[in-house]
Amino acid sequence: MKLAQALGANALADKDPLPPELRERLLARDPMFVASHWVLATAAVVGVVVALATLRPWQAALPRRLLLVVAWTLGVFMISRSVGLLGFGFVGDTLLLTGVRPPPAEHAALARELAWWDLLLWSPFFLLWGASWTAAGWRLGRRRAATEPRVPGPAQPPPI
Template sequence: MSRADRAVLGAYGAAVCAAAYGSMKLAQALGANALADKDPLPPELRERLLARDPLFVASHWVLAGAAVVGVVVALAAVRPWGAAVPRRLLLVVAWGLGIFMIARSVGVLGFGFVGDGLLLAGVRPPPVEHAALARDLARWDLLLWSPFFLLWGICWTATGRGLAARAPARG
């Protein structure tokens, strides 16, 4: 598969991931559970999330809107109408989101394969008062969220690589 083909596949993959994530956040904003109880949050924030605290409802609307923007940006990287968007902006967004999502999936940001693995292996002890919940959320993060963010991040970086390869030569 050529680099251009990988970039197109990455852009469409990023758009699909953004649409899936945005759909979930929209459902949560409208009152559905939609995996909200599987969100790896500290217990006090998790309770506020599940109680539909107005701040969390507002954040779901913002994230749903950001996901729509993500779909548009991903498609702008490979569709003809995207030529109207500055390439440098697309590059910054694609690489920035790709690196952020891969870092999140690996565990640099506290969640991810490393943190969840350490918690489930007993190397990093969970909070005593919430040990069962912490283990349950770590399993969900390890099996669902971290792979999802890794895939999404890989799609964004493939998009960024394709954009960089297509950048006009200077000289």
């Protein structure tokens, strides 16, 4: 999606949970936003390569510890974002939509609309994405433990 937006498409750009002034700059194709979309598209490509590296035999070319750190960090970050620890997410959107946390008065309708989009589209997406990253990290860590040679301990006498 960020690649499409970097190339000029406005796919879901109007549903991005941004303050109105930033949202207008995004839709007007401000050079900062175009550049950020190129950076994010590049990061997505790198992420695909890293995700594949956790599963493919050529992972040995990359430091395993680095793959573990990246997978777990991205997984925890994305799950935190989906839950709402970073401002948006299931908790923040629910609080806003139920009126527990009032939206900004000057943008109440827009805030509610974006909260619905975030609650129904973006937060589940980030939860699934984060769960996938943590599963990849967990699997990579378990595979590492299974393939590491065991250091023999002191010899034990045979049972009698």
